[in-house]
Amino acid sequence: MEVTRYEQTLAGHDGLAAAMAVASAQARATVPASTSHEKAIRDIAAGVAAPVLVGYVIWLLRTAQARRLNRLCFLSRDAQVFSEIALRLAPRLGVQLSMDYVYSSRRTWSLAASDPYELEKADWLFNSFMRSNAADVCARLGLDIDEWTGTLAAAGASLSPSARADDPEQNAALRRFVATPEVAEAMRPRIERMRQLVRDYAIQEGIASESTGLVDAGWTGRMIGALYSVLTSVDLPVPQTFFWGHEPRASGWTDPKLITAYMYNTVAEPGVQWRVPDVPYIVETFCMADHAIVSGYRRTESGRIEAVLENTNAPVSAWGFDVYRAAIYAFCSALSLSHVGEDIRPVLSSLLSDFWITPTEQEAAAWGAYPYDSDPLGRATLPLARALSKQELDPLLNGGGMFDQGDRAWLQGSLALSGPAGRQAAAVLSPQYAKLGSPATD
Structure with missing residues (x-):
């Protein structure tokens, strides 16, 4: 089996990185792939996703042990794969911790932390990769839009699905809507x-x-800020939090005493030297889960609290979830852990950059088809990448102007699918890609 470019990068280093090159090759040899689509899923899973995720989990387990923590709680859905990796690696690392997979979502925790009389300040109602429309805002609040059309119209909000909160007038109107006394009393x-x-x-x-x-x-x-608010309001203790990466904004939350990040942190150590442009899109894709978003909680007859969710994630399953996870698990089984103390973040950053910024057409086709959705309710599922037309690229190619990538989360993957014009546009953008700004998703 031919060595991949990612395995060559890993093999160019000693210790843990070199061991990961071997584990990637063994994982690819173990997991069958019957189509070019499955092959691209498997090879990126083994050569990029597995090192990136496993590197974090090794650091996580060792850090939690050093801090003498008793328990790790892995938050759904992004941390499901971290939980599975940790369960496989902890015994081999000699780490003894209680580890549980717990259910959470932006909708439930953010709603719990909201003030019904200041909902116009609750940015989570309006922000996501696809900015909210009127139906999205009602859905996030659990309101039947058919019962609130009059109030929305009185606030000046459009009911058109295409009228979203990235338009200043629609944004202001939606905030006026949630600020009405009627909404406040319904939500309290x-x-x-x-x-x-x-x-x-x-x-x-x-x-x-x-x-x-x-x-x-x-x-x-x-989300962690919302939990902090809910717990501290009744003097409950708060946990420590571990992130792969942390980039708080005006609408976010941070506390250096409670949040520790592995790869990068825009406001504290380790800084941003290993941050790859648009990296949240990559890692969220690598953190795909096999169940739907948590829509709420319910109390059972016994008094226990259960999450409300669908136990399937059909779009991700159809895309190739089983092949992806099989490659991750095979990598874990094959990995030698004799050099776990080494810092491989520079190598991981290089792997991510090579995949995300310079994908092959085959990689872009397979991974661009991934059904990406950063919406709190799963209402905005779109392919991670889609080809751009020559007309869309012309502003960039004819004079160096910018173009609108629209709702395409993976810019370079989209360009790789766009033929000669896309390759030309990628060459134009390459020197400035790192300056294109932070991703819109939060």
Whole structure:
């Protein structure tokens, strides 16, 4: 089997990186791929995703052990794969911790932390990769839009699905809508009920403890800030939090005493030297889960709190979830752990950059087809990359002007699918790609 370019990068280093090159090759030899689509999924899983995820989990387990934590709680859905990797590696690393997979979502925790009389300040209602329209805002609040069309119209909000909160007028109108007394009074009991459910669930699962570490992929910290608000409002203890990467913004939350990041942190150590442009899109894709988004919690007859969710994720399953996870697990089984103390973040950054910024057409076709969705309710699923037309690229190619990548999360993957014009555009953008700005998703 031919060595991949990612295995060549890993093999160019000693210790853990070299061991990862061997594990990648063995994983590819172990996991069958019957189509070019499956082959691209498997090869990127083994050569890029597995090193990136496993490197984080090794650091996580060793850090949690050093801090004498008793429990790690892996947050759904992004941390599902971290949980599976940790369960496989912890015994081999001699790490003894209680590890649990717990259910959370931006909708439930953010709603629990909201003030019903200041919903116009709740940015989570309006922001995501695809900015909210009127139906999205109602759905995030749990309101039937058909019962609120009059109030929306009175606030000046458009009911058109294409009218979204990235338009200043629609944004202002939606904020006027949620600020109305009618919405506040409708939401007050819903928020109070969700707040109590989140608190009880946090106690039940051992989340509300200073000796617990929460594990997630990361980003703005808003969800953790929401949990912090819900717990501290009744003097419950708060856990430590571990992120793969952290980039808080004005609408996010951070606390250097509570949040520790592995690859990068835009406001603290380790800084941004290993940050790859648009990296949240990559890692969220690598952190695909096999179940749907948590839409709420319910209390059973026994008094326990259960998450409300669908136990399937059909679009991701159809894309190739089983092949992807099989390659991750095969990598874990094959990996030698004799050099786990080494810092391989520079190598991981290189792998991510090579894949994300210079994908092959085959890689872009397979991974660009991934059904990406950063919306809190899963209402905006789109392919990670789609080809751009020559007309869309002309502003860039004829004079160096910019173009609108629209709802394409993976710019370079989209260009790789766009033929000669796309390759020309990629060459034009390459020197400035790192300056294109932070991704819109939060």
